[in-house]
Amino acid sequence: MTVKNQIKDIRETRGIKQNEMADSLRVSRQTMTAIEKMKYNPSLELSLKIASYFELSVEEIFELNSEV
Numbered sequence: 725m726t727v728k729n730q731i732k733d734i735r736e737t738r739g740i741k742q743n744e745m746a747d748s749l750r751v752s753r754q755t756m757t758a759i760e761k762m763k764y765n766p767s768l769e770l771s772l773k774i775a776s777y778f779e780l781s782v783e784e785i786f787e788l789n790s791e792v
Contacts, residue, residue: 728787732760734778749773 735745746756751770758764766774775782 726762726789727765728762728789729759730785730787731756731774734780734785735760738778745777748777 735742742756742760743753746753749756749770755764759766771782771786775785778785
């Protein structure tokens with residue numbers, strides 16, 4: 725299974741810079757890059773922080789895809 729996310733699209737649509745978001749979430753810019761490129765799945769806690777940051781639900785940002 726893979727987890728896809730819309731973080732980069734949402735962030736860019738809202739005009740938020742990656743480093744600004746990383747600073748607000750207290751993670752490194754490199755962590756945000758890895759999450760946006762779907763090379764790293766954030767913890768549940770960080771996923772909830774991201775959802776709160778965007779004022780969206782987790783389901784609006786993340787999608788679980790099962791690979792067949």
